[in-house]
Every structure is written in structure tokens, then in C-alpha cells.
Amino acid sequence: MVFDSQRTLAFVNTRLDRPTGLIDQLADRDAAAGWLAGELGYDSPISGRDHAALLELRDSARWILRARSAGLTPPPQDLDVVNAASVAAPRAEQLDGDWNSAVHFAASGSPDANNLTELLAGLASAVVNLAAASENLVECAADDCVVLFLRTDPRRRWHSKRCGNRVRAARSFARHRSGGPP
Template structure:
């Protein structure tokens, strides 16, 4: 899901959190990698303003994810730097509303008619990108998957994930292994 990939641009490394959208070049690469979902050309190039706007939106979405997993623990990557819930909600809604969508009927020769959502008017690239990201976050947060959204509790992990199995505790097998190894170490440390 695009919203999870978007908030996961903040990751953990051995030396601490890593922002994979740390500059305009990173934003350009991420945009090109997600061009189809964002409605971008494959030769997309980010601007400084677009990058700043996307980072601001990411923090708002992370704040709403933190609210969604409460009372459970939130991601430790930036919990102390997240905007308030009301401001985040306003920003995400404004970004989604900036590019209204309308249904368009497509009916290929010999095929069945299909309705697709397209932008209802002309909008700049930044508004289109932020609208797609905000809409993905709204879809996740207002949908049935919100109840399965969790912050990974593994040591040093800062990712959110949607629990796919009732017994799933971590975002990945690697995080599960790290958590079990840390628990084993702490249990046997003083022996």
C-alpha cells in the first residue's frame, strides 16, 4: 500500500533512523519508483518546494498513524517531532481535496466498460503527488486495515505495518529475529 511505503521512507539502520527522502534527489528517485501510483512521468524531477511539501505531508501521515496505533507504542523514529493530530488531519484532508477526482468511463473496442478515477481539473505536479499520498493514507486510516496497523516493536525498528496474520508481531522476519535475539540476550545476560 502506497501510504505504508510513504511513511516507511523513515527507516532504521544500525546507527539510527535514516530518512530516504532526505533531499530533492531522493524525492526524485522515490517519485520515479512510484510513478504509476502517483500519476507521474518516468522522467519526473522533484523541486525543492515539492520535496518540502511532501516531507510535511509525511510527518502529518506519520502523526495520524501514531494516533491509529494508540494506545500501543508509536514509531520511535520521530514521535517527538510529529505535529498534533488536528493539524495533521487538516493537512492530509487539504492535500486530498486539492485535486478532486471524478469517474471517467473507458470502453475499449471488444471489451467491457470500466470506470476509472481521474483528476477532475488541472493541478500542478506537487498537488497531484500530495493528493495521491493523502488519499492512500485516508483509505488506510478509514478502512478496515486501520485496526491491523501497528508500529513494529523490534529493537531499533521505526516502521509501521499492517498485521497480515493474527500471530504476526513484527514488520518482517528480520525484525522478529532481532527481537528474539535481544530477548534471549537479556534473559541470559546475568548468568
């Protein structure tokens, strides 16, 4: 399995602290196992220890990518977590003819779908690649949204049309309420 930037961001965005409350798709072992099965094809139950490792990797990856999007230095303790997970399984970085790099596991060409260590190593390596190569990584500009995404247009500020529409509607409401120009 190749961990592209969209899949990596889906992993990082499984926990969102919004003003309306916490959304955590990996909140408990059952939820985490369901997400792993749906997104990565991992179909085995996970232990409490594996769940803790998954959450630690996700949270550290999120801090690193948020630091990257803000132009800050990544927190050293989070770098340690991601780097330790990244070296946990043998893999190879490969480049295709379109200048795209991908992580492939050296032993079989793809991680074992039932080996969580290999899946986490692949995700960690993808976080490293995304943080190192992406100048277009940003956090949604809507006040109540913290989704990380890759900006495909320099003018894009929101991760979805819904967020952009909410911000524009709030601005319009504020202008009309204050008696300003429409």
C-alpha cells in the same frame, strides 16, 4: 494510479528515526525525485517548494497513522495538512466487487504521472482511507524499529522476520547471560 495500503505505507516509512540514526529516503530534492520516479512513476524534477510539500505530507501522514496504530486522537495540525492535500485534485472513491475501495482521479481515471499535486492528493486520500478503515495498522514491536505495517495475523508483532529474529536473539542472550532457563 491506485494508491493501495502498501504503497501508502512505503511513502510513510520513507523516514525512520532509529537508534542507529535517521534514514530518510526523501532527504533532499534529488533523493525525493528518485523515490517518486521509482515508486510512483513521477519523472520530473521537483522544486524546493514541491519538496517541502512532499515532506510535510509524509510527516503529517506518519503522525496520523502512528496515532491510529496507538489508538490515539490524530494531531489536528496533521489532519489539516493531509485533508488540504487530499482535496487538491478532483478524484472519485470507487468500490470493486470484492469490497475494496480505491481512489481514482475523476478527470482521467488516474493521476497525471507528471503532476505532483495530483500524486500528493492521491497519497493523502490513501492515508485518509488507511487511517479510517484499518484496525490492523501497527508499529513494529522491535525496540529499534519504527516501521508501520498492516498486521495480517493477530499474533504478528514485527514487520519483518529480521526484526522478530533480533528480538528473540536478544531475549535468548539475556536469559543465558543472567543464568536463567534457556
